[in-house]
Amino acid sequence: MTQAGTIPGFSGTVLANEPMARHTSFRIGGPADLLAVPRSESDVVSAVRWAIEKSLPLTVLGNGTNVLVADRGIRGLVLLMDRNLAEIRIEGHVVYAEAGAPLLKVAMQSARAGLSGLEFAEGIPGSLGGGIFMNAGTSLGEVKDSLIDVRAVTWSGDAATVPVDDLGLAYRSSRIAELGLIVVSARFGLRPSSKEEINAAMERLRSHRVSNQPHWARSAGCVFKNTERGSTGRLLDESGAKGMRRGGAVVSVLHANFIVNEGGATAEDVAGLMREMAELVLRKTGVALTPEVRFIGDWDAPVWDNR
Ligand SMILES: Cc1cc2nc3c(=O)[nH]c(=O)nc-3n(C[C@H](O)[C@H](O)[C@H](O)COP(=O)(O)OP(=O)(O)OC[C@H]3O[C@@H](n4cnc5c(N)ncnc54)[C@H](O)[C@@H]3O)c2cc1C
Numbered sequence: 001m002t003q004a005g006t007i008p009g010f011s012g013t014v015l016a017n018e019p020m021a022r023h024t025s026f027r028i029g030g031p032a033d034l035l036a037v038p039r040s041e042s043d044v045v046s047a048v049r050w051a052i053e054k055s056l057p058l059t060v061l062g063n064g065t066n067v068l069v070a071d072r073g074i075r076g077l078v079l080l081m082d083r084n085l086a087e088i089r090i091e092g093h094v095v096y097a098e099a100g101a102p103l104l105k106v107a108m109q110s111a112r113a114g115l116s117g118l119e120f121a122e123g124i125p126g127s128l129g130g131g132i133f134m135n136a137g138t139s140l141g142e143v144k145d146s147l148i149d150v151r152a153v154t155w156s157g158d159a160a161t162v163p164v165d166d167l168g169l170a171y172r173s174s175r176i177a178e179l180g181l182i183v184v185s186a187r188f189g190l191r192p193s194s195k196e197e198i199n200a201a202m203e204r205l206r207s208h209r210v211s212n213q214p215h216w217a218r219s220a221g222c223v224f225k226n227t228e229r230g231s232t233g234r235l236l237d238e239s240g241a242k243g244m245r246r247g248g249a250v251v252s253v254l255h256a257n258f259i260v261n262e263g264g265a266t267a268e269d270v271a272g273l274m275r276e277m278a279e280l281v282l283r284k285t286g287v288a289l290t291p292e293v294r295f296i297g298d299w300d301a302p303v304w305d306n307r
């Protein structure tokens with residue numbers, strides 16, 4: 001149901017009781033009480049201030065490619081930063097993009113302009129905002145290598161520009177939640193390079209991914225972070241995790257750090273399977289795994305205790 005006019009000053013779409021399975025790459029997740037899709041920074045400010053006034057919990061999502069949303073869904077207001085907030089502009093060596101722009105699209109437009117620094121984004125299906133929050137990356141680099149600053153709305157409803165050094169970007173993590181920030185746009189400083197070299201680097205990444213990952217399947221990419229022992233996919237594989245199953249959730253036979261929803265998997269199936277995988281690796285190798293996927297919404301107690 002569309003609830004136009006629910007949030008004063010908000011020009012985007014507002015949906016009530018919206019199934020989050022429609023907005024996650026796992027295709028899993030119960031309903032959000034309210035889901036608002038902003039078109040501008042001022043929409044984000046209006047939504048945040050309204051949520052504060054109504055004492056509603058606030059959740060921010062991008063393209064939903066690194067989250068496991070609870071079967072009971074999400075209480076309060078979800079702000080979905082998607083293609084309605086997705087301008088990309090290139091000025092000299094600086095790329096400006098809004099949070100809902102697909103990270104890969106930002107990388108491809110930069111490549112076309114002969115600007116190097118975002119090649120690593122080949123095959124990452126998330127939004128720019130989610131990419132910054134996760135400090136997304138691959139063997140070719142990560143967001144923090146070229147990010148200059150972000151424009152953000154604070155959880156108290158004020159807008160601010162925050163330099164990259166204040167965001168605490170580290171391996172697949174940031175201090176953005178701790179700082180109470182919603183990323184609205186960002187600037188990257190790139191280097192001029194030959195388009196052929198940029199495209200060749202992206203093509204190498206693409207062909208590696210196509211043969212090593214179930215990139216077409218309903219998944220959230222790697223569910224666990226790598227550890228000081230290197231690739232967690234390899235640790236899981238050597239521990240015998242491939243093919244483990246719970247309900248409709250199965251550990252990919254192509255890449256042992258991917259859980260695939262083969263159809264009808266619940267969030268509980270995936271979380272339960274993750275616990276079994278982590279227990280297996282701990283038993284076989286002594287290494288404790290940390291989830292990369294973010295648990296969002298109305299779960300019983302903390303889903304994981306070492307995050
Ligand atoms: C097939 C596949 C392959 C993948 N490969 C890779 C890979 O190679 N490397 C890699 O790093 N990741 C990979 N991922 C994971 C995922 O795509 C990235 O983590 C991506 O950056 C998440 O972006 P998103 O927009 O989907 O974020 P979401 O999943 O929507 O959100 C992730 C987190 O970011 C927060 N967030 C989102 N947007 C904002 C915002 N605007 N402001 C503040 N907080 C925000 C959310 O609250 C949440 O906690 C892969 C996923 C899939 C499905």
